Amino acid sequence: MFDTLKDKYFDEIKRLRRDLHRIPEEGLKEFKTSQYIKDYLTGLGLEYEEIAGTGVLCYIDVGSETTYAFRTDMDGLSIVENNEIDFKSTHPDMMHACGHDGHMSILLIFAKYLSENKDKLKDNILLIFQPAEEGPGGAKIIIKEGVLKKYNVANVFALHLSPNVPKGKYSSKPYGFYAASTEFTVFIDGKASHGAAPHNGMDCIVIAAQYINGIQSIVSRNINPIREGLVTIGTINGGDRINIIAEHVEMEGTIRTLDKETYNIIDKRMHTLAEGLSEAYDCKITYDWRPFYGITYNDKELYEKVVPAFKDDYILGDAILSAEDFSFYSEEVPCFFYELGIREEDKGYVHPLHNACFNFDEESLIYGVMGDINILKTLGAIE
Secondary structure: OHHHHHHHHHHHHHHHHHHHHOOOOOOOOOHHHHHHHHHHHHHOOOOOEEEOOOEEEEEEOOOOOOEEEEEEEOOOEOOOOOOOOOOOOOOOOOEOOOOHHHHHHHHHHHHHHHHHOHHHEOOEEEEEEEOOOOOOOHHHHHHHOOHHHHOOEEEEEEEEEEEEEEOOOEEEOOEEEEOEEEEEEEEEEOEOOEOOOHHHOEOHHHHHHHHHHHHHHHHHHHOOOOOOEEEEEEEEEEOOOOOEOOOEEEEEEEEEEOOHHHHHHHHHHHHHHHHHHHHHHOOEEEEEEEEEEOOEEEOHHHHHHHHHHHHHHEEEOOOEOOOOOOHHHHOOOOEEEEEEEEEEHHHOEOOOOOOOOOOOOOHHHHHHHHHHHHHHHHHOOEO
């Protein structure tokens, strides 16, 4: 099947990907991207519906009681591209550094394949072109607007390009695949004094150092070693001058876990640590906890049903502590999320996601189209 799909669609999927790569846009502001998608679907003779501001739905109705949804993300990242390529981003300080240009191209060619083979479809297909995966979470908006209920969606499927998986291979795992992520800010308020008289103040930088050291031991000493959990402090700001004891420090970070029990332990210990330091140093510590994305969960029954679609090209993956707003779909209906390999060391396609040098060979995208087609065949949704 791969050779047939490549012969028929490679030039077009390459053009789509490069066109989209040139116009990365911020989440919920994907206006050019949205119009590009709508124009392409119209050219296929497919109807579309606007959703979630810049999102696009394409419903292929064959009169079945079952509807399967396939989702792609649309937004780019605020990164200055460092690739020397002729299809480099034309939008200042924006780049498709997470493969969303590839995801959209796969779904557009998948749409073309379905339009050409509609007479072979046994079930309805809903294609979801979703904005704002990188934030604030376009999936949540799609669900809130009632899309899954309106179309009576049985399952939602999605893929993500992975530079950690060899080109042409597919990777996933049952249950928790991508982690839940919670963002937090910690505020420490003490008392300023002259640097020569620290005893007259409450040094928030010292307190912050104690807090950072303390939370690093939560995962290593309070969490079962076979459970996945991670706490990261990403920013720390405090102090006014080199000779003044800092009276305020602000820290921001993330908590990532793959199960609720682990999250609860981390959450409780971080708050307990803050309370203890407040008492020990006679300072005030407050915090702002912001749950971001939940666990991207692969339904076990659905997983076992569709994984045979990948045959010998399937690799059982490890849990990944990145977060994905696809998690919101998996809270509503049984879902399946998989990674599509793009790694080619001999060609230099090894850079991680969210890197200014991230790139891939468009031939990899044909494997994505083939994967989605084979999922439908495994489900009996297409001949």
